[in-house]
Amino acid sequence: MSITELVAQRSTCLRRQVGAILVRDRRIISTGYNGAPSAIRHCGEVGCLREQRGIPSGERHELCRGLHAEQNAIIQAALHGVSIDGATLYCTNLPCSICTKMLINSRIEHIIYKEGYADSLSDAMLSETDISLRQLK
Numbered sequence: 001m002s003i004t005e006l007v008a009q010r011s012t013c014l015r016r017q018v019g020a021i022l023v024r025d026r027r028i029i030s031t032g033y034n035g036a037p038s039a040i041r042h043c044g045e046v047g048c049l050r051e052q053r054g055i056p057s058g059e060r061h062e063l064c065r066g067l068h069a070e071q072n073a074i075i076q077a078a079l080h081g082v083s084i085d086g087a088t089l090y091c092t093n094l095p096c097s098i099c100t101k102m103l104i105n106s107r108i109e110h111i112i113y114k115e116g117y118a119d120s121l122s123d124a125m126l127s128e129t130d131i132s133l134r135q136l137k
Contacts, residue, residue: 004090007031012042020069024087032072058118070099097121
């Protein structure tokens with residue numbers, strides 16, 4: 001998890017720094033952190049839309065300039081032609097419902113996370129899958 005926390009330090013999000021690592025066969029195959037897409041101004045430059053609108057954590061994910069760490073890890077693997085089928089996700093936070101849907105369809109087998117996240121739909125969907133879920137204390 002310490003490598004995942006190190007990746008999170010690259011985050012450009014003003015509210016929460018999140019890091020994600022995809023691992024298969026004990027090898028890191030992709031990393032991601034949350035922040036604005038490439039060539040788009042970061043929230044530090046333009047402000048946080050979610051803060052400005054008073055949107056609580058875990059709600060209205062679409063109202064954000066940034067991509068989540070899990071999304072960026074999946075995208076990086078795709079850009080480099082690396083399959084993540086059967087991989088384990090290490091993440092500083094439990095994935096939100098949007099990331100959970102992507103991880104389910106990516107055939108991730110395990111999710112190991114540090115902190116929870118206020119998204120009951122994510123919990124409900126994960127309970128219907130064979131993805132193993134473990135929180136590190």
